[in-house]
Amino acid sequence: MSLLLSLHMQRGDFELNVDTALPSIGITAICGPSGSGKTSLLRCIAGLERAPQGMVQFCGDDWQTQRQFLACEQRGVGVVFQDAQLFPHLSVAGNLRYAQNRQFRATGPSFDEVCEWLQITALLNRDVNKLSGGERKRVAIARALLRHPQLLLMDEPLSGLHDAARDEMMDVLQILPQHLSLPIIYVSHSFHEISRLADHVLLLENGQLIAEGDLVELSTRLDLPLSRQQDAGAVLNATLVEHEADYQLSTLQLASGHQLSVKQISARPGQSVRLFVAARDISISLDAPTQSSILNILNCTINTSDTNTDSNAETDNPVNRSQVTVRLALGEQYLLARITRKSYDRLNLHAGQQVFAQIKTVALVNEYGVAS
Ligand SMILES: Nc1ncnc2c1ncn2[C@@H]1O[C@H](COP(=O)(O)OP(=O)(O)OP(=O)(O)O)[C@@H](O)[C@H]1O
Numbered sequence: 157m158s159l160l161l162s163l164h165m166q167r168g169d170f171e172l173n174v175d176t177a178l179p180s181i182g183i184t185a186i187c188g189p190s191g192s193g194k195t196s197l198l199r200c201i202a203g204l205e206r207a208p209q210g211m212v213q214f215c216g217d218d219w220q221t222q223r224q225f226l227a228c229e230q231r232g233v234g235v236v237f238q239d240a241q242l243f244p245h246l247s248v249a250g251n252l253r254y255a256q257n258r259q260f261r262a263t264g265p266s267f268d269e270v271c272e273w274l275q276i277t278a279l280l281n282r283d284v285n286k287l288s289g290g291e292r293k294r295v296a297i298a299r300a301l302l303r304h305p306q307l308l309l310m311d312e313p314l315s316g317l318h319d320a321a322r323d324e325m326m327d328v329l330q331i332l333p334q335h336l337s338l339p340i341i342y343v344s345h346s347f348h349e350i351s352r353l354a355d356h357v358l359l360l361e362n363g364q365l366i367a368e369g370d371l372v373e374l375s376t377r378l379d380l381p382l383s384r385q386q387d388a389g390a391v392l393n394a395t396l397v398e399h400e401a402d403y404q405l406s407t408l409q410l411a412s413g414h415q416l417s418v419k420q421i422s423a424r425p426g427q428s429v430r431l432f433v434a435a436r437d438i439s440i441s442l443d444a445p446t447q448s449s450i451l452n453i454l455n456c457t458i459n460t461s462d463t464n465t466d467s468n469a470e471t472d473n474p475v476n477r478s479q480v481t482v483r484l485a486l487g488e489q490y491l492l493a494r495i496t497r498k499s500y501d502r503l504n505l506h507a508g509q510q511v512f513a514q515i516k517t518v519a520l521v522n523e524y525g526v527a528s
Contacts, residue, residue: 158215158339159307163200165207172196172207172363178356180215182333183340185350185371187382188360194343195311197360201341202235202309203228214307232260234305238312240296242284248295249280255302264304265335273335274298274328290321294328301336308340314349326352347385351375351432376490378462378483383492388481389434390491396423405451405517412487417451418520435481435494437519441512442503452515456484456491458507463497480505484513 158180165172172193178184186194199205201212203219203226212220219226228235242251256267271277274294279287284295293313300308313329314322330353333340344350350357350371357374359367359382367380375382375391382388394408397415404420408429416431423429445453462481480500484491491513505511 159201159341160211160213161197161201162211163197163207164209165196165200165205167196170196170363172200174358174360174365176358176365176368178339178341178358180339181337182355183342183353184356184358185354186341186343186358186360187345187347187350189345189381191362192360193363194345194360196363197358198235198309198311198341198343201307202233203231204235232306234300234303234308236293236296236300236308236310236313238315240292242292242295242299244285246284247280248276248282248284248287251284251295251299252280252302255299259302259304261304261306265301267302269335270298270301273332274301288321289317290325293317293325297329306338308336308338309343310340311343312345313342314344314346322349329353347382348387351387351389351391372489376483376492378460378481378492383435383462383481383483384464387434388492388494389432389437390489392431392433392489392491394429394431396421396425396427396429398425410486410489412489414454414456414486416454416515416520417517419517431520433491433515433520435492437515438484438491438493439514440482440484440493440495440499440503440505441514444512445514448514450514451517452513452520454484454486454491454513454515456486456511456513458505458509458511459483459485459490460507461500461505463500484511 159178161174161176163172163174174197186197188194200207206225210220218224219231246254274297276294276298279291314325317325342353354371357371358365359380367374372391372393374380377383392410394410397407397409399406399420405417406420408416408418408431460483463477478497480495480497482493482495482505484493493513
């Protein structure tokens with residue numbers, strides 16, 4: 157663990173309390189609803205804000221103790237804000253050169269490498285005031301990386317982008333950890349973003365850390381708000397088995413031995429891939445369907461169910477709710493299935509029952525990524 161945090165801060169009615177140790181590799185997401193304290197926590201880590209009772213230590217270096225407080229510049233962190241904050245009087249290249257001339261460390265990626273990863277080489281001579289929202293964000297990330305930070309912090313870097321630009325940005329961000337050996341902390345309220353990008357997750361609610369851990373494990377826990385979101389689902393680790401070139405499909409295998417067909421992906425056999433299976437894309441059958449167009453029919457066991465799924469329902473009584481989220485065990489991994497309470501009752505589903513989960517292959521299109 158490289159980033160030790162003990163942060164306690166009171167602001168009117170809002171109280172932030174976070175004690176944790178974050179991993180030194182990969183992307184850690186800070187996730188939670190609006191006002192839960194995500195940005196406040198990020199700013200405390202960056203040294204842009206001081207929690208009066210706080211301790212921050214990075215790789216053995218004290219950034220904040222009772223007696224000292226290093227400012228952002230002294231911590232050597234790169235920060236990407238929601239609104240990019242580019243220098244308006246400088247071109248794209250000018251913004252990048254400004255950062256390159258103020259590097260925290262000698263070691264780090266080159267100018268050309270960063271421009272290639274962020275796909276901004278063609279933009280270098282452009283006026284930053286005439287860039288699209290997505291382009292501005294990519295330049296802001298490049299600028300942060302060119303300072304050679306030892307930690308990269310990003311606050312909702314995809315906010316304000318339309319769906320297509322958001323997907324493009326996620327493609328770019330997804331490959332960054334493969335090139336960089338620095339930890340990234342990523343603030344977002346979007347489970348869709350987090351399921352694609354993060355390895356480790358901190359969940360905040362009203363300033364309190366309610367859960368923390370590996371995304372694969374947290375994504376299917378029914379006691380956490382992630383499983384109640386509209387876009388809830390399971391993040392799974394799988395291995396690419398083979399490609400079916402004739403059908404433009406690829407076969408993935410889970411640790412349990414279950415196999416899944418997905419749209420052909422650009423990984424090699426044996427390579428690890430991450431897969432996201434949305435809860436709403438799974439249906440449950442008591443018998444193995446034999447005449448079905450659905451390719452992915454997985455034999456699994458009901459682990460547990462959440463009858464309080466539609467949290468916006470007007471009543472707290474589970475009996476009056478329309479949806480149920482069912483957690484299905486595939487060996488050590490889990491899937492979530494979102495079904496109607498009517499189907500749940502009609503099939504008399506219960507924990508321990510053997511069932512078949514059906515997942516349409518086309519529902520898995522674009523929901524995967526090659527693991528870093
Ligand atoms: N400068 C400030 N002064 C006083 N209160 C603040 C300040 N900034 C934030 N707050 C309050 O602190 C709480 C946490 O805010 P914060 O911005 O950290 O939440 P968040 O989870 O990042 O929210 P969002 O997703 O809406 O950006 C909120 O109640 C907010 O109103």
